[in-house]
Amino acid sequence: MSLATDTADQPTLYKRIRADIEKRILTGEWPPGHRIPFEHELVARYGCSRMTVNKALSELAQADLIERRRRAGSFVRRPQHQSAVLKIADMRAEITSLGRSYGYELMHRKLRTATAADRQRLGVKKAGKVIAIACRHSADSVPFAVEDRLIDLSSVPDAANADFSCEPPGSWLLHHVPWTEAEHTISAIVADDRTAEALDIAVGAPCLVIDRYTWRSARTITAVRLLYPGDSHRLVARFKGG
Amino acid sequence: MSLATDTADQPTLYKRIRADIEKRILTGEWPPGHRIPFEHELVARYGCSRMTVNKALSELAQADLIERRRRAGSFVRRPQHQSAVLKIADMRAEITSLGRSYGYELMHRKLRTATAADRQRLGVKKAGKVIAIACRHSADSVPFAVEDRLIDLSSVPDAANADFSCEPPGSWLLHHVPWTEAEHTISAIVADDRTAEALDIAVGAPCLVIDRYTWRSARTITAVRLLYPGDSHRLVARFKGG
């Protein structure tokens, strides 16, 4: 084994100090709550100036691995809870960022007085006007996702005049309506006849489903259901923990 | 108003420099790709030593707000787009919070030297030891999700001694190992024979798939694949936007 050459080839001193401490925390040798050696002790151990160990400890503190308290010392923090930031840019950005050409096709648009089903979906009681939209997003001319959306016109009156034949409703809303809250529900289904045709996949093929509800201060703006071919599309959420 | 005394009461110089730059980035005054002033220019502007502006810029770099390139300068990074906070607590919390009883069953556990496939999955080059685990989570004695996990022992040596026959590896890791970064990939598949049996669903039924990779400062900790019955389970992400 040519591994474990811990001492040699360290990039820089402060990084080595940081890595050393990090290792002890990760292995559990220094459990949460454990007091890390004082700066002056680390200075003695590594034979460097205080600024060098301070830089190592400051970075560990910025990364929330340790907590520093004046006069008391530095302490290992408890591991953080899990939460992920799920990035869902608008569809055009999502597709073009993959280096593929974006295509959009409005399949259906209807302005109507909200039906009972519409009201339930939007979570509103009054029967105002809504726009129902069905459209398809494609990447390199291959169906990427189909969208089934309902917009509450009493919350977004301007949407009645928007031209959704060229601009996807998601983009339009993103650029015209600020939102304060949203909820995503992710599930999986198998494609029925209609979905299979729209996505150009086989009946019975897996589909990833994202339902998104968007509000602005307790007022529903829009409800959208996105269907992705489940075996080809992957929704990636990269995030920083803390 | 006694507030808004911007110039007075500044905490420290480097924090003020950091806040100034952060503000310009967040307001869009300095868009992504924009080169922020060189250190020596900031030194002149703020009348301080280089170490002070260096500390401010280093922290912005650690926070991924800017990117620093030798000889070239420091540049504003692309900001994150729309994002949702997807909370995925550990499985026990997820199930008990639904008011259902949690059940756990270790199906398979093996400590081995990383195979080529393991290394690729973990994104590591060196062939260290890994633990491969397969287990099942159930709610009210009904299969809820099956888990297929790989833990990199060179990152989490203690995991070799953990008893995963009673405690789910996710819980153990959550309580023993802090993470800094993770990536989720969500997709959908239809159940094959083995999956169908493990989840007690029909072959060909939809399954929601979550692949999660977790790192601690560029070091892979674990890779896990979770399979949920797609028609019964719903993954909810509620979040606040701007």
Place this chain on the structure above:
DNA sequence: TTGACTTATATGTCTAGACATATAATCGTG
């Protein structure tokens, strides 16, 4: 025992230098 005051100390910030190192830009050559 409790509260107020004092002190010791670990971290927080800062300086004015130094040398190292990666690399964009320039220059020179075939």
Place this chain on the structure above:
DNA sequence: CACGATTATATGTCTAGACATATAAGTCAA
């Protein structure tokens, strides 16, 4: 023009100090 060598320069790291500041701990009086 293409390509390798050289140079200039911005960042990366480090030092040996300094003073500031929050606060744990000790002290003392009510």
